[in-house]
Amino acid sequence: EPEVTQTPSHQVTQMGQEVILRCVPISNHLYFYWYRQILGQKVEFLVSFYNNEISEKSEIFDDQFSVERPDGSNFTLKIRSTKLEDSAMYFCASSPRETQYFGPGTRLLVL
Amino acid sequence: SQKIEQNSEALNIQEGKTATLTCNYTNYSPAYLQWYRQDPGRGPVFLLLIRENEKEKRKERLKVTFDTTLKQSLFHITASQPADSATYLCALEGGGNQFYFGTGTSLTVIP
Numbered sequence: 001e002p003e004v005t006q007t008p009s010h011q012v013t014q015m016g017q018e019v020i021l022r023c024v025p026i027s028n029h030l031y032f033y034w035y036r037q038i039l040g041q042k043v044e045f046l047v048s049f050y051n052n053e054i055s056e057k058s059e060i061f062d063d064q065f066s067v068e069r070p071d072g073s074n075f076t077l078k079i080r081s082t083k084l085e086d087s088a089m090y091f092c093a094s095s096p097r098e099t100q101y102f103g104p105g106t107r108l109l110v111l
Numbered sequence: 112s113q114k115i116e117q118n119s120e121a122l123n124i125q126e127g128k129t130a131t132l133t134c135n136y137t138n139y140s141p142a143y144l145q146w147y148r149q150d151p152g153r154g155p156v157f158l159l160l161i162r163e164n165e166k167e168k169r170k171e172r173l174k175v176t177f178d179t180t181l182k183q184s185l186f187h188i189t190a191s192q193p194a195d196s197a198t199y200l201c202a203l204e205g206g207g208n209q210f211y212f213g214t215g216t217s218l219t220v221i222p
Contacts, residue, residue: 048208102154
């Protein structure tokens with residue numbers, strides 16, 4: 001059964017550094033999402049992506065964040081100049097329409 | 112934006128009993144509502160979707176109801192098993208392609 005995959009599974013970075021989180025969505029899906037989940041808190045929507053452009057973004061998704069689909073299969077989330085409060089689990093999800101299929105997540109720790 | 116409340120943070124029930132989880136929202140009624148399961152350190156897994164014009168949806172031992180007047184969804188697991196122990200999340204589409212998740216209810220099924 002097809003799955004969403006994410007790399008790396010864990011990332012440790014210094015405050016102020018840039019990180020790129022990678023996702024490979026399920027191949028025939030059209031909608032792509034990034035979420036974050038701070039430890040012990042709820043899953044928070046960051047951004048959705050459809051037809052090669054951002055369709056919605058939350059207040060969290062400010063100029064520090066960007067998304068790309070560079071080659072038709074990968075879907076990346078870039079976080080520029082990371083802050084301590086960016087430490088969280090980041091989930092990618094893809095969807096054919098409504099049902100979302102989540103990846104296993106990348107645990108980001110900013111020191 | 113939507114405010115979503117899920118009943119208790121933690122629910123303990125005896126194996127074989129029915130677990131009932133509640134999801135309440137405060138603002139506009141979404142076109143559909145979804146329930147997900149999340150195990151520790153893993154991404155949410157889709158369980159059921161119910162649309163605003165549907166009163167009830169079933170899948171094996173799972174049942175979801177949706178009352179747009181009360182702005183509430185109930186999620187039932189019948190004949191519960193220890194393997195059902197997890198956190199259950201409700202999620203609402205927020206217009207466009209944006210989704211809001213509740214904080215989740217942690218269910219423990221005691222053998």
